[in-house]
Every structure is written in structure tokens, then in C-alpha cells.
Amino acid sequence: MAGRSSRRQRREPVRHPIPPGRLTAPPRRETPDPDDPRLPRFESSGMAAALIKCPVEVVPLFAALAVVHQEMSGARPNSCLPVCYQIAAGLGHLGFDIELMAAYAEVTRGGIRHANLGVRGPAVVRPDWTTNGHSVLWAAPFNRLVDPTVVQHPELLRLAHQDQQKGSAPLVIHLDGGRKQLLQGGVGVVRDPFFITYLAQPQHTAAFDPWFGEFREALDYGALGLAHTTLELITAARELRDLRALTPRYPSLGALLTGGKELPPLPAEPPPSWVRLVGEAADRAPTDQRDSVVRGEEAEAG
Template identity: 60%
Template sequence: MARNTKRHRREPVRHPIPAARLKAMPRRPGFDPDNPRLPVFAVSGMAAALARCPVETVPLYAAVAVVHQAMSGAPVNTCVPICYQLATALEHLGFDSEVMAAYAEVMQGDIAHVSLGVRGRATVRDDFTTNGHVVLWAESFGRLLDPTIAQHPALLAAAHGGQDKQAAPLSVPVQGGRSTLLRGAVGAIRPPFQINYLIQPQYTAAFDPWLVKFSDAMEYGGLSLAHTTLGAIAGAADIRNLRELPQLYPRLGALLAGAEHLPAVPKQPPALWLELNESARTGQ
């Protein structure tokens, strides 16, 4: 059974997206395996994808572009907070999505690299690190989204080696929807890698400790992301024709036209948000 997307407004974000992270930064030289971080880039490559993606996926790609830009230089192992934050923002904008536990195998020809996540129920430790992995099923768009696939060591090394595409989120169209997604492995090719997913929503409850602790931080970060995503969509409308969007998505159309409004972002962020934002900045 699908998790109730209404809960996403109460679900956690360990590392919400601060506006300061959207500033352009020079590329970080080298790669430190003892302190693995995503590459630093001046502009997310998702901006180009936003300009050319099918119009019906623009809201999803806009949210992902904002997230990806904010992840520049961030520490790895942020799949849980990023996916829950995206789900929260998408719900504010009128879209259905579901965070799902997942196991991902990465192949390179005959080479089987280490996997992301575990088969079965993941463990969330006392410090809220985990051996698990999560992805986002974007129901409204029929896509499986892995915004943090670049945390995989092989892809991360390739990204730091100059293969910028390996740092980008992965979006996989799934014909047949959720039932097809859960029927078996879903694969994606990102040369020279093949990534195979086993989606395990029956084990997503393993991450419920996040839901208990980080609810206020999630709501603040997710709502902030929703506001920023609206701005990104408006920006995309300056470079491409998005007149179809209000007909496709009435809630989004009303928000863009000013007929409806998102809740205001609180001027004072929750105390836990400040603590977690500092953790994201330092990588501790």
C-alpha cells in the first residue's frame, strides 16, 4: 500500500536547502575519499535539462535543479533528507510522490561495483546515519527519481574525474506506473554504468525515526524548496513556452498566476534546522 503523501508535510529533512548554497562556486579540485563530497559546480547541469525536458515534467525538473544546485560540494549520504524534502515540496505544489526504500546495483561492463542500500530493512543508527538508500517515486510524473545517485563511489569518482553527467540526478520513466515499478528490477543506463534498482516500499518505515525527530526542519526546508521551485518554473517560462502548464496542473497554474499562495516561509527557522544546516555545511 502506498504511504500517505499527506504525511510528507511532517516528514524530515536533515539537511534543508539554504539559499546561500545557490551561489556560484568554483569547481573543487581533486577528490578526498576520506571526506567524500559531491563536486562543486557553478551552475547545475539540470538547468539545461529544465530547458529541454518535456513540458509536463518541468515542475519536477525545476525542483530537482534547485536541489542539485544546492548539493554542490555537499557531503554524500544525504539521500533520506533530500528525498523527503523533495516529496514535501512537490506536495505543496500539488503533486503526489512517495519516498521508497531501494537497493541499487551498479555495473560497469562485467564489473560489479559496491551497491547502494541493502536488500531488506535498513538500519538507522543513533546518529541518524544509515546503511539504507531511498529514492522518490514521482507518481504525478510517472518517474523514478534518484537525486543522490552520485554518492555511489564509482559515479562520484567519475564525476570528480571530469564526467559531469555522473553527478546529475537520475530520472527514469516507468511505463505502467507504480505497479510496474514494484514488479521487478528497474534499470537505467548512464554510460559506462548500468544501474539496477530493486524498490522496497515495504521497508520504508525503517526510516521513520527521521519522521519523529526532524518534522519541523522538514516543513521549513520543504516549504522553502517549494517557493524556490516556483521561481525556477517562472524563470524557465522566460526561455520556453510553458502555456500548457496551467491546463496540465491546475494547482500549479493557480500558484503561478497568484490566484493561490503557498504558506509563507517562517522568518525564524526551527532550531533543529540551524543545527542540521551547520552539519551539512561542515560535513560532520
């Protein structure tokens, strides 16, 4: 959460639920510092409020994204790799099969290209563990393409400070045609005033394997912490809306919600690699568009 100390952020992932009363809390306005670019800071993620209004079937996905979005509050807008990995693996603990895949995105305005995220073709993982690639998530159980770290380019970061509720939030794109539609060509979405087009490249995802291999232990620890916090947030949301339909629709999640099974306990101490993973995040400059390391809806379009 926004109020946690930087020392604790270096030790552990988010482990505390968002109280139900904060699900609809307004964002806190602040003036961005051009010499220290960071995401806007807010009292509660706008995506948390979306849990009250979104279709019941996507509540688990939005809950995980709300936790991540909240954790990124006030942080540097950096890397897709650890965020995507932890969301995919965290939701995996809850019984959902989420695919991390390489992608290339172009950001245009009025037909003029302003930026790109990632590269066409295989990405490069450099010796300092940065990369020129970009990753997204295909959430098949929900028929959604998700880019949880779209706000990496300065133009999009400026937009995020103008509209804190939506500008810094993950992009969630509903595709009726599923993965087949995703792989047929570019998928576009409006984040006013920009138009973002995604080209999914699952055939090049393996290029990130060295990076994941280097940080696997820390990423798995963070993913389990995210699973615990996501489950707590879904439980909190049940106090504000009827979520009984989740139990029969998603049996694994239903068993967790009803006490039929439990998540593995989170170790009392993080692995040594967690300190390294989180520590490197604070030292990376976000403006060079290199993927570094982080901890850690607008209205859907499709």
C-alpha cells in the same frame, strides 16, 4: 547556490531563484581533493539547462531537482533521506503527489558488482541517526523513478568529477508502465560506464519513520523553502520557453503561477532543529556509505 556562505547554509534553505541567464551556464572545472571528497562545484546545475529542452509536463519535477542539485554543488555527497523527503514534500506544496520509498541499488561494470546503495529488506536507523538504507522517489504524476542522491559511493563520485553536467545529477528514469512496472522487479539504468539496478521496497519504507520523526520540523521547513524556490525557477523558465500548458495540466501549480493562490510564507527564522540538521551534514564522512544529513539528469532512461 554555490556562492552562498557556509554560515547562511546552516541557517536557511535555498530561497533565491536561479537567474534565467544562468540556466545554460557551463560548469566550472576543478580538481577533486581525495582527502576531502565533495561533489563537483558548478556555476549552474546542468539540470537547470534541461528545463529548456525537457517535455513541458516534467518541468516542475526538473525544476525541483535543479534547485537541489545546485544546492549540493561543492558539498559532501551524503544522505538520501532529507533530500528525498524535502523534494516530495516541496512538490507536495505545488500540488504533486510524490512517494518516498525505500530501495536497494546495485552498481555494476562489465558484470562485476562495484557497490550497493541500501540493503535488501528493512533498513536500520542507528542511535546516531545514520542508517544503512537508501531511499528514492516515485513521482507518479510524471511516471518517473528519481534517485536524487545516487552519487554516494566513491566510484560514482569519481565519475561525477569527470562529467560534471551529468555525473553528479539525479537519476531520472521514465517508466511507461508506472508504479506497477516499478514493483515487478529490478529497474536498470546506464550511467556510463556503470549499470545501476534498482529494487523498490515500499514495504520497508516505514523503517525510516524514527529518522523522519526526529527531524520532521526541520524537514518541513526545508521543504517549504524548496517549494518557494522551485516556483521561482519555473517562473524564470517561462521567460525562455512557452510553459502555458502547465496551467491547465496541473491546476494547483497553475493557480500558483497565475496568482490565484499563494504558498504559505516561509518563517523568518528556521526552527532550532534546522541548525542541527544542516550542521550535522558538514561533519559526516561520505565514504562510509552511511546515510547522514544534507541540505539540500542525466538523459532519462527506462
